[in-house]
Amino acid sequence: MATLDSKIPEGSISEKWTNHKNKINLVNPANKRNIDVIVVGTGLAGGSAAATLAELGYNVKAFCFQDSPRRAHSIAAQGGINAAKNYQGDGDSTYRLFYDTVKGGDYRSREANVHRLAEVSANIIDQCVAQGVPFAREYGGLLDNRSFGGVLVSRTFYAKGQTGQQLLLGAYSAMNRQIGRGKIKMYNRHEMLDLVIVDGKARGIIARNLVTGEIERHSAHAVVLGTGGYGNVFFLSTNAMGSNVTAAWKIHKKGAYFANPCYTQIHPTCIPVSGDHQSKLTLMSESLRNDGRIWVPAKLKDAQAIREGKLKPTELKEEDRDYYLERRYPSFGNLVPRDVASRAAKERCDAGFGVNKTGEAVYLDFAAAIERYGKEQARVKHLDENDSELVKKLGTEVVANKYGNLFQMYEKIVDQNPYVTPMMIYPAVHYTMGGIWVDYNLMTTIEGCYAIGEANFSEHGANRLGASALMQGLADGYFVLPYTIGDYLSKDIRTGEIPTDLPEFEAAENDVRSQIEHLMNNKGTKTVDHFHKRLGKIMWDNVGMARNIQGLNEAITEIAALRDEFYKEVRVPGKATGLNQELEKAMRVADFLELGELFAKDALHRNESCGGHFREEYQTEDGEALRDDENFAYVAAWEYKGKPSEAVLHKEELNFENVKLVTRSYK
Ligand SMILES: Cc1cc2nc3c(=O)[nH]c(=O)nc-3n(C[C@H](O)[C@H](O)[C@H](O)COP(=O)(O)OP(=O)(O)OC[C@H]3O[C@@H](n4cnc5c(N)ncnc54)[C@H](O)[C@@H]3O)c2cc1C
Numbered sequence: 001m002a003t004l005d006s007k008i009p010e011g012s013i014s015e016k017w018t019n020h021k022n023k024i025n026l027v028n029p030a031n032k033r034n035i036d037v038i039v040v041g042t043g044l045a046g047g048s049a050a051a052t053l054a055e056l057g058y059n060v061k062a063f064c065f066q067d068s069p070r071r072a073h074s075i076a077a078q079g080g081i082n083a084a085k086n087y088q089g090d091g092d093s094t095y096r097l098f099y100d101t102v103k104g105g106d107y108r109s110r111e112a113n114v115h116r117l118a119e120v121s122a123n124i125i126d127q128c129v130a131q132g133v134p135f136a137r138e139y140g141g142l143l144d145n146r147s148f149g150g151v152l153v154s155r156t157f158y159a160k161g162q163t164g165q166q167l168l169l170g171a172y173s174a175m176n177r178q179i180g181r182g183k184i185k186m187y188n189r190h191e192m193l194d195l196v197i198v199d200g201k202a203r204g205i206i207a208r209n210l211v212t213g214e215i216e217r218h219s220a221h222a223v224v225l226g227t228g229g230y231g232n233v234f235f236l237s238t239n240a241m242g243s244n245v246t247a248a249w250k251i252h253k254k255g256a257y258f259a260n261p262c263y264t265q266i267h268p269t270c271i272p273v274s275g276d277h278q279s280k281l282t283l284m285s286e287s288l289r290n291d292g293r294i295w296v297p298a299k300l301k302d303a304q305a306i307r308e309g310k311l312k313p314t315e316l317k318e319e320d321r322d323y324y325l326e327r328r329y330p331s332f333g334n335l336v337p338r339d340v341a342s343r344a345a346k347e348r349c350d351a352g353f354g355v356n357k358t359g360e361a362v363y364l365d366f367a368a369a370i371e372r373y374g375k376e377q378a379r380v381k382h383l384d385e386n387d388s389e390l391v392k393k394l395g396t397e398v399v400a401n402k403y404g405n406l407f408q409m410y411e412k413i414v415d416q417n418p419y420v421t422p423m424m425i426y427p428a429v430h431y432t433m434g435g436i437w438v439d440y441n442l443m444t445t446i447e448g449c450y451a452i453g454e455a456n457f458s459e460h461g462a463n464r465l466g467a468s469a470l471m472q473g474l475a476d477g478y479f480v481l482p483y484t485i486g487d488y489l490s491k492d493i494r495t496g497e498i499p500t501d502l503p504e505f506e507a508a509e510n511d512v513r514s515q516i517e518h519l520m521n522n523k524g525t526k527t528v529d530h531f532h533k534r535l536g537k538i539m540w541d542n543v544g545m546a547r548n549i550q551g552l553n554e555a556i557t558e559i560a561a562l563r564d565e566f567y568k569e570v571r572v573p574g575k576a577t578g579l580n581q582e583l584e585k586a587m588r589v590a591d592f593l594e595l596g597e598l599f600a601k602d603a604l605h606r607n608e609s610c611g612g613h614f615r616e617e618y619q620t621e622d623g624e625a626l627r628d629d630e631n632f633a634y635v636a637a638w639e640y641k642g643k644p645s646e647a648v649l650h651k652e653e654l655n656f657e658n659v660k661l662v663t664r665s666y667k
Pocket of ligand 1: 040041042043044045046047063064065066069072073074075076077078079080081163164190191192193226227228229238239240243244246247283430431452453454455466467468469470471473
């Protein structure tokens with residue numbers, strides 16, 4: 001059994017990382033040339049890690065299932081990336097970013113990791129600016145910032161609503177330089193299907209070439225997973241459709257503990273579900289909450305009239321609207337953290353105030369912002385600020401400059417003009433805070449196997465504050481892993497190339513081949529999507545925004561039964577010897593069907609509410625999450641024992657020495 005040693009360095013919180021870096025072993029430049037590292041995943045985490053490791057001199061083999069690293073899911077990130085630069089002079093600091101992140105995660109994250117994240121956050125911005133990432137700038141040329149939920153400062157750097165795309169282009173350019181130098185060998189359209197462990201150490205992977213269907217063996221001295229999150233276990237989410245848990249799940253089955261699988265972020269501002277035909281949901285960035293005001297009608301009869309199309313939202317007077325976030329949380333208002341905003345929307349909709357046909361939508365309204373900006377512009381330009389048409393035009397221009405691409409996306413999907421009528425939004429699955437357990441060095445419980453970015457559980461606790469995933473992925477890839485992995489690799493300078501004809505490679509390859517054969521030869525009648533949708537429904541209904549003991553027990557039984565049915569009834573058409581997207585999906589859904597059960601089991605064992613994990617049995621009189629710090633201030637790290645129901649729980653107790661444990665309040 002692997003031990004759960006988080007390896008947090010000694011010393012005060014602000015000195016741990018510096019001291020650690022000063023003490024760990026280094027690999028000299030000549031020796032780096034003799035060391036191979038596999039990086040699976042080339043999103044922001046994997047891409048930045050691959051580029052940096054290659055720049056340092058290691059030989060990197062990088063894998064992704066898309067046709068280019070440039071298409072990783074990270075490209076979808078819209079709103080921005082946090083950094084404690086204090087450019088606004090509004091009181092920000094490393095400590096404040098650390099504090100906000102620990103509090104935002106509802107005191108379920110590891111202090112030492114979060115502090116390190118806050119420390120390196122400022123370096124990320126410098127690194128990306130040096131790469132040419134076009135962050136938004138103010139009139140005077142300085143980098144601009146905006147605010148995200150759960151904080152009282154402006155520390156979010158952004159590039160319109162395309163921050164992820166621009167950051168990924170930066171990492172991708174850095175990777176390309178190394179591909180050109182021959183230091184990164186890029187394996188596009190390759191899917192990792194198993195990890196190879198030799199003498200207790202991760203020494204390679206088995207991957208399928210998705211174009212030819214060939215099964216390949218690849219070896220290295222260490223394996224890094226930057227394979228993203230598993231929100232698609234819910235079928236519908238804001239994640240890219242290809243995002244999946246397979247790589248993480250395969251290493252879990254080989255000995256890597258899976259931490260806090262039930263911590264999922266439900267994002268409050270997504271375009272509501274419109275019917276059964278959908279295969280994906282669309283996010284409307286949190287940045288919109290800087291200027292948009294969230295409301296529902298104050299009276300049930302008005303909500304009903306709106307749902308029936310008899311009343312327009314713009315016809316409702318101010319006093320007939322309920323700006324429920326501003327009412328309930330006067331201090332943070334529309335910028336409360338995502339878990340709080342999501343639950344508040346659900347509460348209003350459950351009470352009958354929803355505004356779309358299904359009753360599952362609230363408004364995000366820009367009318368006040370358009371007027372405010374319009375008047376300001378009229379004043380600046382010495383025009384008539386009482387001319388309402390002019391004010392609307394000027395204000396619309398400002399809003400379009402800030403959020404134009406998001407408004408355009410909304411209009412294309414919903415066919416309504418959000419400059420004129422308020423957007424309709426509803427919470428949707430967005431991000432997974434849980435993931436592979438890693439120690440302070442980002443190593444999993446398998447020696448030589450690392451996990452970075454959304455794939456690991458690390459910094460976000462039970463809820464992720466906006467703009468902190470990009471920060472974490474890039475911190476891991478550019479600034480943390482390149483140091484910590486060197487300490488491990490320093491013991492491998494004389495090992496030499498790892499051969500791929502070892503029995504361990506053969507055994508792992510045979511396992512992959514037999515799984516593929518089983519799926520291809522199954523004589524079922526139902527599609528892979530049929531099972532994925534049913535799994536998603538079980539997850540959303542019982543393990544979604546609100547959970548309770550009965551629903552979770554039902555989910556565990558139903559998922560196990562669905563998994564049995566999947567293996568009997570699934571049909572995978574085509575051949576395994578070439579491109580076969582149904583086969584790819586079948587292998588991913590097979591893993592989701594196991595993860596889903598562990599997910600529910602984790603939610604069931606955590607008899608408290610914290611962050612995005614809301615157990616109906618544990619709430620305050622106001623309906624807020626009720627933590628149990630005495631019994632649950634730990635990371636739940638699950639060890640695989642043959643099947644999800646047999647998984648064994650290991651606890652990493654969390655110590656809060658630098659942040660006072662208090663009831664989280666945003667009032
Ligand atoms: C719509 C949307 C908007 C967002 N906006 C923001 C934002 O504004 N700010 C913010 O901080 N966060 C945001 N997030 C979250 C953030 O985008 C992600 O958490 C982050 O980009 C994840 O990066 P990653 O590198 O860990 O994984 P990903 O970008 O998901 O990359 C995963 C990589 O792993 C590869 N891969 C996976 N499995 C395998 C396998 N088995 N074999 C081979 N390769 C594999 C993929 O090909 C890909 O290259 C947003 C998320 C969504 C969904």
